[in-house]
Amino acid sequence: xxxxxxxxxxxxxxxxxxxxxxxxxxxxxxxxxxxxxxxxxxxxxxxxxxxxxxxxxxxxxxxxxxxxxxxxxxxxxxxxxxxxxxxxxxxxxxxxxxxxxxxxxxxxxxxxxxxxxxxxxxxxxxxxxxxxxxxxxxxxxxxxxxxxxxxxxxxxxxxxxxxxxxxxxxxxxxxxxxxxxxxxx
Numbered sequence: 001x002x003x004x005x006x007x008x009x010x011x012x013x014x015x016x017x018x019x020x021x022x023x024x025x026x027x028x029x030x031x032x033x034x035x036x037x038x039x040x041x042x043x044x045x046x047x048x049x050x051x052x053x054x055x056x057x058x059x060x061x062x063x064x065x066x067x068x069x070x071x072x073x074x075x076x077x078x079x080x081x082x083x084x085x086x087x088x089x090x091x092x093x094x095x096x097x098x099x100x101x102x103x104x105x106x107x108x109x110x111x112x113x114x115x116x117x118x119x120x121x122x123x124x125x126x127x128x129x130x131x132x133x134x135x136x137x138x139x140x141x142x143x144x145x146x147x148x149x150x151x152x153x154x155x156x157x158x159x160x161x162x163x164x165x166x167x168x169x170x171x172x173x174x175x176x177x178x179x180x181x182x183x184x185x
Contacts, residue, residue: 008048008147008171016049017120019109021127022058022069024150024158028128031154032174037182038072042080044179045124052120055112056081059103061088084108110135117142124149125167130160137166147171 018041029036038056045051056076061067077083088103106129113123113135123139125132128150136146148167150159153174164170173180 008045008169008176010048011122012048012050014049014121014145015052015119016045016122016124017052017116018045018054018124018126019113020054020056021105021109021125021129021132022056023103023105024127024129028151028154028158028173031158032151032177034177034180035182036180038076038081039079040180040182044176049122049124053116054081055084055109057084057105057109057112059088059105060085084112106131113139117144121145122147126150128157128159128163130162133160133162133166136163140166140168145169149173149176 025036042051042054045054056073058069058073060069060073073083073085084105086103086105086108090099091102092099109125109127110132113125117123117139122145123136124147125136126149128148132148136148140146145168146166147169148159148163149171150164151157151173152159152164153172158173159170
């Protein structure tokens with residue numbers, strides 16, 4: 001694992017694909033308290049890599065007339081992102097009897113990272129979820145580099161230690177905040 005304190009080094013010929021765990025990134029930027037600009041994210045990584053694609057993964061409630069995430073998902077789809085969604089599942093918790101929701105996108109992200117491996121040299125994973133350690137290891141075994149973007153500066157830290165250690169580079173989200181924050185009008 002290599003840690004770059006604030007900047008990525010340019011690799012203009014390296015093909016890169018971004019994989020964003022939407023709910024995990026949302027929790028991190030909310031905890032870090034900044035207004036995230038997804039267009040700037042693309043520009044920032046295009047300055048460092050030959051960006052092939054950016055995937056954004058999220059679960060959506062399809063039984064609702066309006067989902068608060070719907071405008072973001074629509075905007076992303078029209079502005080350079082490939083958006084992967086699935087419906088949120090509702091179930092009854094047998095222990096408490098309360099209605100719960102489930103919308104985990106881990107399998108979809110892992111499959112995407114493996115399926116797209118022939119087309120990139122470098123995967124950029126926006127997530128701190130330790131469940132991704134195995135897929136990071138698998139794509140590394142295919143000769144790919146993996147940068148994980150998350151945060152140690154949130155309370156509690158958003159990045160799982162095992163994922164941070166497995167990555168080739170851990171990029172602290174807060175250290176690139178200036179490149180990703182929405183400009184105030």
